[in-house]
Amino acid sequence: MPKKVGSKWADWLTEALAVLKPPEKLTVSEWADKYRVLDSKTSAEPGLWSTDRTPYLRGIMDSFTDPIVEEVVFLKPTQVGGTECLNNMLGYVISQDPNPVMVVYPNEKLAQFTSENRLQPMVKLSPALESRFHENQSKDLELQFDGMYVVIAGAASPAGLSSLPARYLFMDEVDKYPAAAGKEADPRSLARERTNTFPTNKKIMQTSTPTLRTGPIWTAWESAHVQMEYYVPCPHCGEYQTLTFKRVIFDSKLDPEIIRSVSHYECVFCNGAIRDAHKPAMMRAGEWRDKNGKTARKRITGYWLNALYSPWIRFGDAAVKFLSSKKAGNEELQNFINSWLAEPWENTQIKLNSDKVLEKSSGYEEGVVPDRTIILTAGVDVQKDRMYYTIRAWGEDMTSHNIRHGVVETWPQIEDVMNISYLSRDGTEFFVNLCAVDSGYNADDTYDFCAKNAEWAVAIKGSNNPMPAKYKLTKIDREDRGLFGISLYMVDGGYYKDFIAGRLDRKSNEPGGWFVYEDCDEDYAEQVTAEQKVSEKRAGREIEVWRPKTSHADNHYLDCEVYAAFAADCVGIRYMRYEQPGEPPKPPEDKPVENKKYWLQGGNSWL
Template sequence: MPKKAKSKWADWLTEAFQVLRPPEKLTVAEWADRYRVLDSKTSAEPGQWSTDRTPYLRGIMDAFTDPRVEEIIFLKPTQVGGTECLNNMLAFVVAQDPSPALVMYPNLDMAKFTSENRLQPMMELSPALRSRFRPGNSKDLELQFDGMYTVIAGANSPASLSSRPIRFLFMDEVDKYPKSAGKEADPRSLARERTKTFPFNKKIMQTSTPTVRTGPIWQAWEAADVKLEYYVPCPHCGHYQTFKFKQIKFDKSLDAESIRGTAHYQCEHCDEIIRDAHKPAMLRAGEWRDSSGSTQLRRKTGFGLNAIYSPWVRFGDVAAEFITSKRTPEELMNFVNSWLAECWENTQIKLNSDKVLEKDSGYEEGVVPDRTILLTGGVDVQKDRFYYTIRAWGECMSSQNIRHGVVETWAQIEDVMNISYCARDGTEYFVNLCAIDSGYNADDTYTFCVNNSEWAVAVKGSNTALPSKYKLSKIDREERGMYGISLYMVDGGYYKDFISNRMVRKNDEPGGWFVYTGCDLEYAEQVTAEEKIIEKRGRNEYEVWRPKTAHADNHYLDTEVYAAFAADCLGIRYMRYEEKPEPKKEVSKKPAKQNSWVGGGNGSWL
């Protein structure tokens, strides 16, 4: 065989061998340390990637190749390398496990900018990626590689989330996504739909700096199967702990620049001073753990960090930023979100189920407390059941839940609201007014309230604040022959404020809010299922009540809102307890004086 033919044959075999040879068995961090090159235009430290610079990213990146993990949630601040972590995962896919991928950013402009200035340069700089990249066949929003394509999408564009199947989904800064993609549904849901073709080996990565508790990344964090934080050892005592802002010690009387140079960290275990020079070694020795100390990964694994871990941030920088940010709520919100990686909330009061159970009145279930003026009820109507509460009211709007529960029919609601409830002295009480939610099954609620108008009224919660606590309107249901039905619009936010403020009063203070002895945990959890937070709408901020966690049941809270409205509607604020008059004592009558002739005297003739 001629030498030239042999050479071509050898080249073909070499190329075929390269194609057929399986990829090296590497983790994402190992691959990045060996092949990733950072661009001087977008990186403060250009050149060869080194995970040792940000050791906390190793566990997050390596979770991507763990077969137990399907979804990674990275709750992050700024300045910790979160975006580069995502980029390393994408690069790993291109080089090691080619399959269709989608990378989604908050909008198309950011998607195009990132593709041009970060992703495409990343592919060109690394020989391992460049050999697979096909720039001639690529567009800014669709990169082509050997064996795969990568769609670069904007969450605001339904067209960029077209129906192409993907195995790998990467979502960056999800809290900045619009709630819907044009006329379509939530863009995250649309993107997830594209992974259905790969039910057993898909991977989803979402990361963001949090905003509010109801934001996407915080909700994803709450829903994770396991929540991991990065524990680092104290250089003095070896105790593993997470970096917390409260452990940064500084003189608050100093200006920001002086604080920047004098602040230090204090070990929560031995109280020794930890300096910035200690941090690199602490980070290298750290590990991801959950609150129980376990390092186990699960199907949905959450990773949470704050900016204190960043190798580019000193303890004094965090303290100085806090002092500077205290000037306005907007700046403080940025500090909480972007530095502490916590959701922003302006909750007036933190309520939990334990607080409810502490409000034990000392009365058994069903027993009306002493000095009660009236009873009211509240009913939350659901598809297949009714939640109800009955509350006793006294002076200063002091109140106690005497009964609550779940029934299945309107007849049972009628029964529970019409039986008598007794005080310890035997005095009988009946529910004076019951407010019934008409939000779910309006027609049946109106019919029931018309038939029981002497004690029941229909109500509907208002989504916005009302000029007054409630507003009466009249409605007609001609098809049912009902006219002039009373419907009260109720400001739920006002009455939730009322309940929360009364709940924290000391037990000996007038106007308290109580429950009966042995109150169940489910009721307590539902009554405290919401909290008050600040939400931005355009340029304005509003305080609103929102569920603490996704899909949290709050039915008993709604019933208590309606019961409080009913008491207000009856004028309980202005009522005073009337002491019962003491029963008159019967005066014993003296026997009439007998006439002596009947036999009462010595001279009787008998």
């Protein structure tokens, strides 16, 4: 009997200690791997959760437990596990750090459906969550747990958004939220106010597939303190890179099923063929980095993925979807851009394509100066480890021809390219009259270079906002480098992009055309047409601005051509006229000597 009493006492003490025991010190991904169970109704792979299946989600989930991070922005496509990422964070809070939670969906109907079919089944499938769930005290839109509640609201319901305080705020598919909650303000703003009670330890997570560039999730991504992308190593050369759709190689003429099976991805560094079988190992070895290669998170950290990273999507699937969407029209193409590439759809006013550039072949070979050229100008776009350049020949009416473009790695190489002579077909020699060099990335080295080569090079800085004039000259000093009175031109990039777009539309026989040399490479054509002019709202009014077609489009050659066009304007090409070389003077004809009498010969002279 005493033994039995002692046993009860021991059981009671064990239970009491279990209640007092602090929660395990786990990250969200570790908690999910240990406790999360996926439902067969809502998951393609039911059973125990494994972050190794979608390794890119580990960094996003674990940022939620990073004390530095207050807000997570996840710009996502479909089919990468984005919603489950949010659900794992919610499960972690219930199990590890009970505090008031608000979860917001686009409308109350979706909130009700998600609660019944995803959130409550998630709780009941996991013993770590079910043991804390007070089902009898809960409603579909207000779940009760030990020491906390979860309010589930629709973005269109101001009452639901302003009901209770919340330390944790989750907002799903924010681009589908209404602009206002009834007569109230923006739903996201109303929801954020619920976290004001927790000024020092609140956590906010918002995620969505994007719609427009002016939409909530894209705006949040652009304003995040750091934008992270998932870099994966090439299985052949080991170089890290992000996956972009333009590197997917496929033959559009093949049958769709063949495209699905034979398409591959081409490494941006070694051009090696990356197959679908390589993806799992690449994903496991990947890491989140910002554009400078740094991995540090900040208070508001943004994450971006496209569907190419998904273990459930083949490279060929993306190719087939693109081709079918393009054929179906804008509505389907927008769905591909938004839901597969996780990029915003543009309300396009002017859109160029690379085919139009390649059609503008002048018939001249690379390096040959076309007939009736007056001057040559150049543009240089400076990047971290390389410099892009273009050289353009200009004639009357600003008719222009690209005669050379390329990439170099050093400033001496730029000097070499700009200081050699270029010949026309009749042997006339031309040199670059003016080269405009971008100072946006490496200003000090650019200023040094332009000061050293002041007779033919000037530093410029592009402006994305409209300017009163096409360009403006300023003078700057760099006392620490002994440079004074450096010329720096501020250039209206939008104006010159309009100029290039307008000239590309001119017919071949029309004065003022914009041409490229024979057999121009496609990469140049793609970069020159990497941007489009779109309508955006600013301060309540519509404006038109140039934006990249996709977030990863290289536009270096377009910038070079903008700078070369500015350089031509700067030297006054608009007012120059071509002077036909005159015919060489004819040698004097031999004339018979007249039989004249001069004073030395006598005659009637005084001698």
